[in-house]
Amino acid sequence: MPELDAVLQARLIQLERRQRHRQPISGQRFDGVYVKRDGKSLVSFSCNDYLGLAQHPEVTAAAHDALDRYGSGAGASRLVTGNHPLYERLESELAQLKGAEDACVFGSGYLANLGVISALVGPNDLILADKYIHACMLDGAKLSQATLKRFAHNNIEHCRRLLTKYRPTCENCLILTETVFSMDGDRAQLDQLSELAGDNDAWLMTDDAHGLAIVTSAPTDVMMGTLSKAAGSYGGYVAGTRQLVDFVKGTARSLIYSTALPPATIAASIAAIKVMQREPQRGERALALAKLFSSRLELRSAESAIVPVIVRDEKRALDLSAMLEANGYLVTAIRPPTVPESTSRLRFTFSMLHDETDVQSVADLLKEHLACEL
Ligand SMILES: Cc1ncc(COP(=O)(O)O)c(C=O)c1O
Structure with a gap:
């Protein structure tokens, strides 16, 4: 057996033994x-x-229509030729939905977290993250090379202690949490975290993947989310001020170096948001x-x-x-x-x-x- 396969086979057996092999x-x-x-x-x-x-008829009809008109793929990244006019409509709908000035749509929620976090902070900065944040927020934090510290789940006092200890030596600070935690279904204490962020010159970023249309959350500095759950479609987004969106569009590597979403997917998201708001x-x-x-x-x-x-x-x-x-x-x-x-x-x-x-x-x-x- 070639060496790579032998190594992988041994790892697979280990995973199997620990009931952790997933397929x-x-x-x-x-x-x-x-x-x-x-x-x-x-x-x-x-x-x-x-x-x-x-599988809502309005949503699938919108996707069918866009597929027939514009074809299956975007053909290039958003910054090259893939920026279909449907993006503008979706981003303005999302900005309105989130009570933000503007929004930027990514290829997925995973790509949004990778791109946004690594664009906003770097090696001289600090990230404080709830222990239960999703893997893609964590991956974005690691990619940024900022100093990363985790606070116990929903523990505001722990977050405060970490701020006192590490904030003074870092240039910028980003606090990461989810509005609704994906594996536990509980909610972040956003009012307290917002206050803490404000008092310590830190920015608060929320992942609303599981909150959209289910719970209402107070606005935060950086509002990330996905179109793959309640919107029943695909794609991720970040919403916030015009400057935030402008900056992210020009610098987030997962947006710049990845092909734009298929127009039919964007059309499905627009139709889904319409139904979401109406009902x-x-x-x-x-x-x-x-x-x-x-x-x-x-x-x-x-x-x-x-x-x-x-x-x-x-x-x-x-x-x-x-x-x-x-x-x-x-x-x-x-x-x-x-x-x-x-x-x-x-x-x-x-x-x-x-x-x-x-x-x-x-x-x-x-x-x-x-x-x-x-
Ligand atoms: C909390 C959370 N954030 C981000 C993502 C990633 O979103 P997407 O599936 O659009 O990549 C998910 C889901 O997979 C999630 O549960």
Whole structure:
């Protein structure tokens, strides 16, 4: 066997032993909340299409129309020839939605975080990041080469102590958090963080990937988000002042050196935002279903459309996920390194298209099994 393969084979065996080998499984979404896997239809509680817009007729019609008119690909990066006029419309819709002066759309949320963070701060600067921020914020922080310190999750006092210790020797300081935490579904304490940032000459950047249209958050200096979840489309964005957007458009490497989004994807996002604004009850219903589930399982009341059921052990999470799948529900087990050690979990996400009966049934089934295991 060639040497590379031998090394990789040994690593794969290690991952397998620790129940950490991950592989994508084929699955086809249909009718909003269903997934077909191996010919079997499952009700999915593992999708971030919270408002059911990915297959909404207005959204797909807009994408079809743009596909027919403009073709499948953008052909170049935004700064070369890929900057389709649809970008301008989407960015102005996003700016309005976020209560910002302007917005800049990236190829994905991942690319937005990489590009924005590394454009805003550098080696002489400080980043203070919540321990639970998403991997792509963390990757952006590492790429920036700024001094990176993590504060305990949602612990304002810890963040304050780190500011006192490290802020005086750094030129600029960026605080990173999420509005709604992706694996825990809880919310950041933005009022307190904003005040702390203001008092310490620091900038506050929020990742609103899971908050958009579900919860309302106070504006912050740098508001990042994605179009791949509640908007049911694809792409990332940052919103803020005109200067911020101007600067980011000209300097963020993940925007400059990557091909622009396909026009059909931009058109889908514009249509999705229109439905999102016209029908706020979509987000309200997703949140209400999450609350119904959390109360049925006697968990802390849901603060967003994400509810984790933390079972600690990797194998237990996998076994419970398999049990739910055998009963017609798709709920993916989330394990380290996506979540901290000993916090493996089932991560439930709720869509406004879910049926109350399904939400209650899956909660009751899980409750029964968790009780049996005790
Ligand atoms: C909190 C958070 N930020 C950013 C991203 C990345 O967004 P995208 O999927 O658009 O790359 C995700 C999701 O994958 C996320 O959960």
